[in-house]
Amino acid sequence: MNKRVITLGEIMMRLSTPGHERFVSSNQYNIVYGGAEANVAISLANWGISTAHVTAFPNNDIGKAALQYLRYAGLDTQYVYFEEGRMGLYFVENGAMQRSSKIIYDRFDSVFANFDGDKIDWKAVFKGADWFHWTGITPAISASAAKICTEAVNAASELGVKISGDINYRRNLWQYGKQPLDIMPDLIAKTNVVIAGLTDFENCMDIHEQDYEAACKKAQEKCPSIEYISTTHRNSISASHNGLSGVLWNGHELLESKSYDMTHIVDRVGGGDAYMAGLIYGLLEGEDQAALEYAVAASVLKHSIPGDANFVTVDEVSQLVKGENVGKLLR
Numbered sequence: 446m447n448k449r450v451i452t453l454g455e456i457m458m459r460l461s462t463p464g465h466e467r468f469v470s471s472n473q474y475n476i477v478y479g480g481a482e483a484n485v486a487i488s489l490a491n492w493g494i495s496t497a498h499v500t501a502f503p504n505n506d507i508g509k510a511a512l513q514y515l516r517y518a519g520l521d522t523q524y525v526y527f528e529e530g531r532m533g534l535y536f537v538e539n540g541a542m543q544r545s546s547k548i549i550y551d552r553f554d555s556v557f558a559n560f561d562g563d564k565i566d567w568k569a570v571f572k573g574a575d576w577f578h579w580t581g582i583t584p585a586i587s588a589s590a591a592k593i594c595t596e597a598v599n600a601a602s603e604l605g606v607k608i609s610g611d612i613n614y615r616r617n618l619w620q621y622g623k624q625p626l627d628i629m630p631d632l633i634a635k636t637n638v639v640i641a642g643l644t645d646f647e648n649c650m651d652i653h654e655q656d657y658e659a660a661c662k663k664a665q666e667k668c669p670s671i672e673y674i675s676t677t678h679r680n681s682i683s684a685s686h687n688g689l690s691g692v693l694w695n696g697h698e699l700l701e702s703k704s705y706d707m708t709h710i711v712d713r714v715g716g717g718d719a720y721m722a723g724l725i726y727g728l729l730e731g732e733d734q735a736a737l738e739y740a741v742a743a744s745v746l747k748h749s750i751p752g753d754a755n756f757v758t759v760d761e762v763s764q765l766v767k768g769e770n771v772g773k774l775l776r
Contacts, residue, residue, distance in 0.1 A: 448729050449495040450576040451606075453597050454482030454583050455557035455590070456500050456511055457533040459714075459753060465541045468549075474536070478514045479753025481580045481613065484715045487754040488722030488743065490519035494729075497521035499570060499597070501560035507532050508556075518754060524570055530556035539712060540684030546713065558586050562593035567600035576725060577601040579636075580611040581649060584628050585618035591628050602635040609638035611721050612645035625649045634668045638728065640721055642676045661694035672696060673728065675737070677720055677744065685710050689745055691720065693737040700734050702741040710748045719747035719755040723762065735766075742766045 460474035486496040498520050502508030504527040511532065515522050533552030540546035552558070571577065579598060584591035601608050610633060619625060629649035633639060646652040646660045650667060654660035661674045673695055680688035690704040723743030727736025742765040747755040764770045 446492075446494055446726075446729060448575045449497070449573055450486065450489050450578065450725065451497050451499065451570060451574045451601075452482040452486040452578045453499040453594065454480050454580060455533055455552070455555065455586060456480040456483050456498075456502070456515075457535050457552055457555075458507065458511070459535055459537060461537040461539065461751075465539050468536065468538050468547070475751075477752045477754075478511045479715065481582055481611065481718050482578060483515065483520070484718035484753050484755070485578055485722040485725070486520055487515075487518040487756075488719055489726060491756060492722075492726055492759050494726070495521065497524055497570070499524040499565065501526045501528050501557045503530050503532050503556045504528060524565070526560065526564060528556045528560060530554070530559055533557065537712075537714060542683050542685055545684055548714070552586070558590060560593065561589050562596065565593070565596075567596060568604070570597075571601055571604050571606050574601075574604075574606050576607045576609065576729070578609045578611075578721070578725065579632070581613040581625070581629060581645070582615060582618065584632065585615055585625070588621050588623065591623065595628070595632065598632050598635050607638070608636045609640075609721070609725060610636040611640040611717065612649050613640070613717075614645045614648045616648075626651055630667075633664075633671070635670060636668070637670055638673045638675075638724070639664065639671055640675055640717070640724075657692065658694065658699045661699070665696060673724075673733075675724060675740070677717065677741070687713070687748070689716075689741060689748075691737055691741040691744075693724075693733060695733045700737050702737045705741065705745045707745060707748050712751045713748050715753040715755060716744045716747045718753070720744035722755065726759075738766045739763070 462471040490496045533555035536549040538547040583594040675693045677691045691702040693700045720740045723740030727739040746757045
């Protein structure tokens with residue numbers, strides 16, 4: 446597929462306890478790098494789409510290691526900027542059975558949170574781009590991150606680039622004096638594909654509905670640029686056993702995917718990003734129901750892979766959609 450996608454957002458160093466060890470008993474951590482938007486870009490790059498990620502790293506060896514990770518994952522890194530400061534961190538303890546997984550964030554005052562973005566030439570960034578993806582995490586981090594996200598969305602809209610946004614409301618991030626309703630409605634108004642649940646609608650669009658289809662209709666009334674709205678439905682039986690399905694509102698009807706029973710989850714972090722990437726890939730291909738099924742299958746496979754990124758192939762996702770080679774030993 447000869448397409449190009451741009452993503453924007455913070456990347457953090459992720460430190461995970463080995464296996465299912467607890468924070469209080471582990472004496473070592475496994476390190477990878479991850480962030481919601483970059484996770485989407487990595488999936489798409491792995492599926493043969495040209496992707497570039499816009500972010501800022503600390504100007505030290507940790508920042509250079511993160512840059513190497515993005516390059517290893519196949520991303521175009523020409524819009525990665527280096528500044529003085531620290532890398533944001535987050536810690537993961539993977540639960541099992543009835544014990545929940547835990548995440549601890551340490552991202553305050555990071556390089557990306559302080560990055561003003563004045564060096565970014567958005568016309569150059571979006572030259573030849575077909576799609577831009579942002580999330581509600583970025584404008585929640587800081588005033589400068591909100592400014593960069595707004596500039597990016599405005600530029601993409603002006604240049605006719607398709608825009609997707611995973612609203613991803615995070616209450617604890619909005620700590621710099623602004624509230625979601627101060628910023629998010631203007632960003633959503635220029636966005637074409639939205640990932641949002643009922644809580645996201647309420648906090649970021651002031652839409653109060655108990656029925657998902659009714660909420661989607663109200664969102665489109667407020668923001669006519671929205672073409673698609675989607676979300677996943679997760680049934681958490683235990684930390685190791687979840688059910689997953691998805692729905693997609695296409696402006697006419699609410700499509701539903703088939704459901705999956707995930708009985709031995711390895712790592713659920715990044716599952717939503719895998720879904721977003723699958724939806725982008727599927728919509729670039731063109732058919733709504735197929736895009737939804739691809740998105741859910743991509744997310745399901747992510748639950749089998751340690752780390753943030755979904756290193757699976759198009760064939761693996763497509764085979765899961767068809768129910769082929771599921772769990773087999775492939776030689």
